[in-house]
Amino acid sequence: MIINLSSPHIHGGDSVRMTMISVILALMPAAIVSVYLFGWLAFLLITLCMVSCVATEYISLRMMGRPSSPIGDGSAALTGLLFALTLPAYIPWWMALLGSVVAIVLGKQLYGGLGYNLFNPALAARVILLISFPLNMTAWIIPMHVGTPVIDLYNFNDCLNLLLFGPEAIARTLDAITMASPLGHIKTEWSQGIAVADALKGYDYSYLDAFLGREAGSIGETSAVALLIGGVYLLARHTISWHIPFTYLATVLILAAIFNMIDPAHYAPPLFHLLAGGLILCAFFMATDPVSSPVTARGRIVFGIGCGVLTWSIRTYGGYPEGAMFAVILMNCAVPLIDHYCRPRVYGR
Amino acid sequence: MLHTLLKSTAEKSGLFHGGIEPEMSKITANSSISTSMIAPVYIVPIKQHIGEPCTPIVSVGEHIFRGQKIAKSEGYVSVPVHAPTSGKVVKIEEHAIPHPSGMGLPSIFIEPDGKDTRDESLEPIENYRERDPAELRERVRFCGIAGLGGAVFPTFIKLLKDQRNPIETVILNGIECEPYLTSDHRLMVEKPENIARGIDIIMHMVGAKRAIIAIEDNKPDAADAMRNAISSIPDMEHVEVHLLPTRYPQGSEKQLVQVLTGKEIPAGKLPMHIGVLCQNVGTTHAIFDAVIRGRPLTERIVTVSGDAVPRPGNMRTRLGTPMSFVFAQHGLEHFEGLHILHGGPMMGERLKAADVPVVKSTNGLLAMKSETMMKSHKVEQPCIRCGHCGVACPVNLVPNLLADQCRSEQFEKAESYNLFDCIECGACSYVCPSNIPLVHYFRYGKGQLAQISRAKGFAEASKERSEARDARIEREKEERAAKRKKVRATHKPKPADEKPAEERADEGKPTDEKSDSKGSES
Numbered sequence: 001m002i003i004n005l006s007s008p009h010i011h012g013g014d015s016v017r018m019t020m021i022s023v024i025l026a027l028m029p030a031a032i033v034s035v036y037l038f039g040w041l042a043f044l045l046i047t048l049c050m051v052s053c054v055a056t057e058y059i060s061l062r063m064m065g066r067p068s069s070p071i072g073d074g075s076a077a078l079t080g081l082l083f084a085l086t087l088p089a090y091i092p093w094w095m096a097l098l099g100s101v102v103a104i105v106l107g108k109q110l111y112g113g114l115g116y117n118l119f120n121p122a123l124a125a126r127v128i129l130l131i132s133f134p135l136n137m138t139a140w141i142i143p144m145h146v147g148t149p150v151i152d153l154y155n156f157n158d159c160l161n162l163l164l165f166g167p168e169a170i171a172r173t174l175d176a177i178t179m180a181s182p183l184g185h186i187k188t189e190w191s192q193g194i195a196v197a198d199a200l201k202g203y204d205y206s207y208l209d210a211f212l213g214r215e216a217g218s219i220g221e222t223s224a225v226a227l228l229i230g231g232v233y234l235l236a237r238h239t240i241s242w243h244i245p246f247t248y249l250a251t252v253l254i255l256a257a258i259f260n261m262i263d264p265a266h267y268a269p270p271l272f273h274l275l276a277g278g279l280i281l282c283a284f285f286m287a288t289d290p291v292s293s294p295v296t297a298r299g300r301i302v303f304g305i306g307c308g309v310l311t312w313s314i315r316t317y318g319g320y321p322e323g324a325m326f327a328v329i330l331m332n333c334a335v336p337l338i339d340h341y342c343r344p345r346v347y348g349r
Numbered sequence: 350m351l352h353t354l355l356k357s358t359a360e361k362s363g364l365f366h367g368g369i370e371p372e373m374s375k376i377t378a379n380s381s382i383s384t385s386m387i388a389p390v391y392i393v394p395i396k397q398h399i400g401e402p403c404t405p406i407v408s409v410g411e412h413i414f415r416g417q418k419i420a421k422s423e424g425y426v427s428v429p430v431h432a433p434t435s436g437k438v439v440k441i442e443e444h445a446i447p448h449p450s451g452m453g454l455p456s457i458f459i460e461p462d463g464k465d466t467r468d469e470s471l472e473p474i475e476n477y478r479e480r481d482p483a484e485l486r487e488r489v490r491f492c493g494i495a496g497l498g499g500a501v502f503p504t505f506i507k508l509l510k511d512q513r514n515p516i517e518t519v520i521l522n523g524i525e526c527e528p529y530l531t532s533d534h535r536l537m538v539e540k541p542e543n544i545a546r547g548i549d550i551i552m553h554m555v556g557a558k559r560a561i562i563a564i565e566d567n568k569p570d571a572a573d574a575m576r577n578a579i580s581s582i583p584d585m586e587h588v589e590v591h592l593l594p595t596r597y598p599q600g601s602e603k604q605l606v607q608v609l610t611g612k613e614i615p616a617g618k619l620p621m622h623i624g625v626l627c628q629n630v631g632t633t634h635a636i637f638d639a640v641i642r643g644r645p646l647t648e649r650i651v652t653v654s655g656d657a658v659p660r661p662g663n664m665r666t667r668l669g670t671p672m673s674f675v676f677a678q679h680g681l682e683h684f685e686g687l688h689i690l691h692g693g694p695m696m697g698e699r700l701k702a703a704d705v706p707v708v709k710s711t712n713g714l715l716a717m718k719s720e721t722m723m724k725s726h727k728v729e730q731p732c733i734r735c736g737h738c739g740v741a742c743p744v745n746l747v748p749n750l751l752a753d754q755c756r757s758e759q760f761e762k763a764e765s766y767n768l769f770d771c772i773e774c775g776a777c778s779y780v781c782p783s784n785i786p787l788v789h790y791f792r793y794g795k796g797q798l799a800q801i802s803r804a805k806g807f808a809e810a811s812k813e814r815s816e817a818r819d820a821r822i823e824r825e826k827e828e829r830a831a832k833r834k835k836v837r838a839t840h841k842p843k844p845a846d847e848k849p850a851e852e853r854a855d856e857g858k859p860t861d862e863k864s865d866s867k868g869s870e871s
Contacts, residue, residue, distance in 0.1 A: 006449070006789035008775030009722050010371060010528065010694040014737070014782040016730050073730070115731030115783075241736070290735040296747055297739075339750065346767045347366070347603060347744035348616040 016114075019290075020074030022239050026230035027081055027285065033226040034219035037143040038089035039153030042219045044163050045096060046084040052100035053080030060109040075114050079103050082122035082285060085220020086278060086325070087129075089141035089153075090177070093163050095133055099125040119332045120289045123282075123325045130320070138321075139178040140216035151177050181216045183277045183321040186268060195265035200272070210275035221278040231284030240288040243300035244307070248283040249274065251308020259316070267316065279311060282324040292332045299335075299342035306331045365604035367741045368596045369776045371695070373567060377531045377654050380662040382539055385678060391433050391459040391669035393419065394446045397709040398495035399502045400426030405457055411438045414468035416645045418491075419457055428493045428503045431645040432468075433667035436461040447672075447691040447708060451701040459669065471643035482510050482554040485640055489554075492639035493646045493709075497631035498522065498533075498600070499692055501710045504632055507621070508554045516555040517624040520609060521548055521562040521633060523571060524593070524600030527693025530713040532650035533630035535663045537564070537571035540634060541578035543641075547633035548579075548588060550640050555626055559587040561609055565595040597695060598774040602627045604743050616770060631712070651707060653679045655715035657687045666707050672714055673703045681716055688722045690715040695775045730783035738777035738787060744770050748777040752787045755794030760801060763794050771795075 034042040057076035061068045083103050087096060106128070107121030108114065130137045144153070151172060152158050161169045167177060180188065182205055189199035209215050213223025220227075234240045256270035273279065278286075287293060287307050294303045307327045314323025396402035403420035407413055413432045420430040437460050444456040474480060474488070490505035510516075521544070525533040537544060548560050562579075564572045572592050579585045591609065599605060603614050605627065612623050620627055628636075631649055638644045647667055654661040659680030666675055672689070676682070690697040691705075692713055707714075738748035746767060754763035768791060777787040 006786055006792065007692075007697060007699075007773070008695045008778050008788065009688065009690060009697065009699060009717070010779065011781075011784065012369065012371065012779045014780060015784075016733055016782050019733065019735065019782050069728075070730075113731065115733050238737075239735075241740075290733050293734075295734045295736040295739060295749060297736075300736075339747070343747055343766070344739070344745040346616070346746060346770050347607070348613045348618070348770070349767065 016073045016075070019239055020078050022237055023234065023285065024074065024078050024081060026233045026239075027078075027085065027220070029226035029229045030085060030220045030223060030281070031081065033213050033223040034085065037213055037222065038141060038219050040156045040159035041089040041141065041153055041163065044159060045087055045089065045091075045219065046081060048093060048096050048163075049084035049087075049100050050077050050080035052097050053077065053083070053104050056101050056104040057109070060105060061113075064109070066113075070114060073114065076104060079108070079121045082120075083125050085281065086122065086126045086218045088137060088139055088178075088217075089143075089219050090139070090162055090167075090174075091129075091133070091136045092166060095129060095136060099129045102128050115291055117291055118335075119329055120286050120292045123286050123329055126325055127329055130325075135174075138181075138184060139174050140181050140184075140218075141177055142179050142216060143214055143222065179216050181277065181321065182210070182272070183315065187315075187321040190266070196268050197264065205272075207271060207275065210272075218278060218281075221281045224275050224280050227280045227284060231280070234284065234288075240284070240290075241297065241300060243297055244287045244293060244304040245283040247301050247304030248287055248307045248311075249279070251305045252279060252312050255309065255312040273312065273315070277315070277322040278324040282307070282311075282328050286325070287328045287331070292335060294335050294338045294342060296339060296342050296344055298344060299338040302338050302342055303331055303335070306334065364594075364596070365599065365607045365743050366745050367739075367743045367776060368598060368604075369741050369779055370595070371528050371597055371779060373595070374528045374654075375531050375534070375567065376529070377652055377661045377663055378534060378568070380531070380535070382535050382650055382663045382665055383678075384665045385667065385670060385675060387434060387461050387463060387465065388667070388670045388674045389461075390439075390671070391436075391461065391667065392444050392671060392706040393430055393433065393457045393459065393669040394444070394454045394706065394708060395420045395430060395456065396454055397430060397501060397668065398428050399500065400424065400428075402454070403427060403430050405441055405455070407432075407438050407457065409438050409440055412436070412462075413438060413459065414466050416471070416647055417468040418493075418645070422490075426503055426506065428490060428495055428505070429645075430457075430668075431493055431647050432459060433647045433669045434459065434461045435464055435466040445702065445705045447698060447700060447705045447711065449698045449700065456706070467644075469643075471645070473643040474640050477550050477640050478553055482508075482556070485550065485554050488639055489636055491645070492635070494632060494635045494639060495646075495709050496629055497635060497649055497709060497712065498629035499696070499710050499712050501708075504628070504636070507619075507626060507628075508551065509621075510554065510556050511621065514621045515624060516557045516621060516626045517559065518610065518626070519548060519551050519555065519557045519560040520605060520620075520625060520627045521560065521630065522600060522602070522605055522627050523562055523564040523568070523575070523630045524605060525568070525630075526565060526595070526597045526600040527695050527697075527713070528597075529654045529715055530652045530693045531654075532652045532663055532712050534568050534571050536630050536634055536650050537568070538574050541571075541574040542581065543637045544630060544633050545575065545578040545582050545585060545588070546641060547635075547637035548628075549582065549585060550636055551626070551628055551633065552588075557626065559589075562588065562590045563605055563609060564590060564592055565599060566592050567595045598743055598772070598776065601743065601772055601774060603772065616767075646709065649707070649709065649711065651675065651711050652713040653715075654713065655690070655717045656721055657681060657716040657718050666711075668707055668709060670707045671703075672700075672705055672707060675707060675714060676703060676716060684716065686719055688715075688717045688719055690717065694722075695779070696773065729785050732783055732785060735782060737780040737782065741776040741780045743774060743776060744772060746771060748787045748791075749785075751794070752785060752790040755790040755797075758797070760794055760798050764798055768794050768798070 053076045103121040103125035107124040108117045111117040167174050185203045186199045211224045253270045256273040259267035260269045294300050310327030311323045401424035405420045407419045414435045417432045418429050419432050422429045439460045440458045443453040445453050486505050486508050494504040495501040562575050572590050576590050579588045635646050651666045684703050689700045689703050732749050771791045775788050
């Protein structure tokens, strides 16, 4: 083979598999915290999504008559994990399964497999589910609840029954076991003319809870601290570069700070934006997905700023309470263009 | 955290962009230079430099001396070839040269007589500071010196004292950033005075005021040796030693100039355009040998290393020595299943067989067990656009996009993305998690583009030719018409005779016209 004759003849040893495994490792704190907060529900959901993503990938490759070796690169398992972490603790099992199939088939294999997808597969699946099943996708299980009034999250049988047969199977209604997320709450309250600060007071909102994760939300999105640990690990390992997470978060903070200063009654404070919803997960794990983000440093800065502006705008003016995933998906579309215009200055030119 | 952030920007002052830190494996760093035995036969290719090949000037059966010119240079970008030892020319025929394709070149086969008698006709020049730089430059050209770092560009061309581009700084490139290679390192440790004198000769030749000896910090002994040497020679106070952090590919001319001067060599220009001249350690030593000792280039230091070599070392080896003979002196006789590299593992060529000779570009000969080589025997995987290649690229290209363009044959687009600025250092391929042989794609793209531009040049030339012909035909037609008018004006016309000829001309069939015009011309 002629390729073997061409220099260089040594290799640094980095591999796609190691990259994927390192991201899965970086998500472990968030996954563990999610199980701590949402009990067996989170565990079952993560397992279900990861297994069905890998299985879907295998079946897709077989159907296309391609070698099934890419299964070993870990990208399908990572997609499954990422997707699960963006879900509410309770959604019917078949929705989670459907989402996993959508992520792999529509989000990835139809484009040509790993490396060719335009969108982040996990986010694409989440967006499709959100649009298709808005009720289930915005019903947030109250975290860390034990005992009969609501649901015992740490009882395996209860959780399995809920996942498989729905709230009726454990004699509950969806409303009884769920609540609004902070973002959803202030959006509803604001539409009724209640100022942000009052809305937060009414919600019993605490920054510490939001930082640690004790609030309603997607299982892997609530704990800022767990996500930050993983993000710093990825930065230190050079799996991701600082450009996207830094510019993304900074843009949201700056926009939020400016508008909060102008009109605190209508615009949520910057720290609230930072800790709310899927922002930190998106900034460190979704927007940095190498395949669907720009490849140059300048491009990544543009991309991060774009994500930030869109996230804040959708949260503030959009119909949905959370904008992070839409922002990233929209910016994914612009990546080829960004790459073209943000090439670095070549040596001597 | 902040440190990590800053580090990943890779834009630090006094450094070049990107680069990598491969395992250096300089296992021969402390091995003194040994001298190769006389080989049973020398195979001297007639071209060992970048440029025009030479013409043999000896005939089969002729007795020759060491250092005797045996092939003369043709054209400007060319340097002659000299006999590595005394003996008899046994044949002149094509033989494989160090090239991955296994291609061959006409080579002069010399059977040594064992006496190693030198051709002493070249006068040693001790008082070079009083000599005309042009004379010294001719000496360097005559002695066949080409860049021994591996590029083998004829050295005399760079040693021009040019008023338009005065050289301010001479840089001695002692970086040797390729893993395994230690030939320059050992030469600096063992012959620092000769190298220092070589620098002085170069400074005199180009009229430079200062010189920098650049050495990476994994060779502190070489830096000490060079510092001592320059302090022991009078009038060398404008020469300084710079110890630079080890980083591949710092030894690349463009990157080294950037690190030392903070200036970039503009695209398409040479270091001299920003007042800099770079010379390799081995080349500088060869210049010393040529001027001070009157000895043409017939030998060089070769690092013989790799994990398949029982006794790795550095060896003073004559040009033309069969590589198998060099390896044998280091305990390696069987090459089955091994990878033989000519040069370092980052930029060297993999050879098909070890029967090729050592040439001017042979800075290292490596024999590696196949399992230690490029873990990229693994299959190439799809690009995940991680961008590590762009971070590693010392010229700031976007390698993954370029490779994609070359693979999908969008060569013009690749050219507009500055494909030709790639220095083929291999840093991108080294870091690629998908094992994509990026440099391979770039070479392919460059080759294809060269072909396209040749074809384009040919098409344009023939278009020009055909346009010129059309113009000439038109002009001749007009001339003839004018002539006829004149004839008609003087003599009274005979319409019956003229008409058919005119009709034929109006049809304007080129072939007819051509034969007509030819007829009228002759």
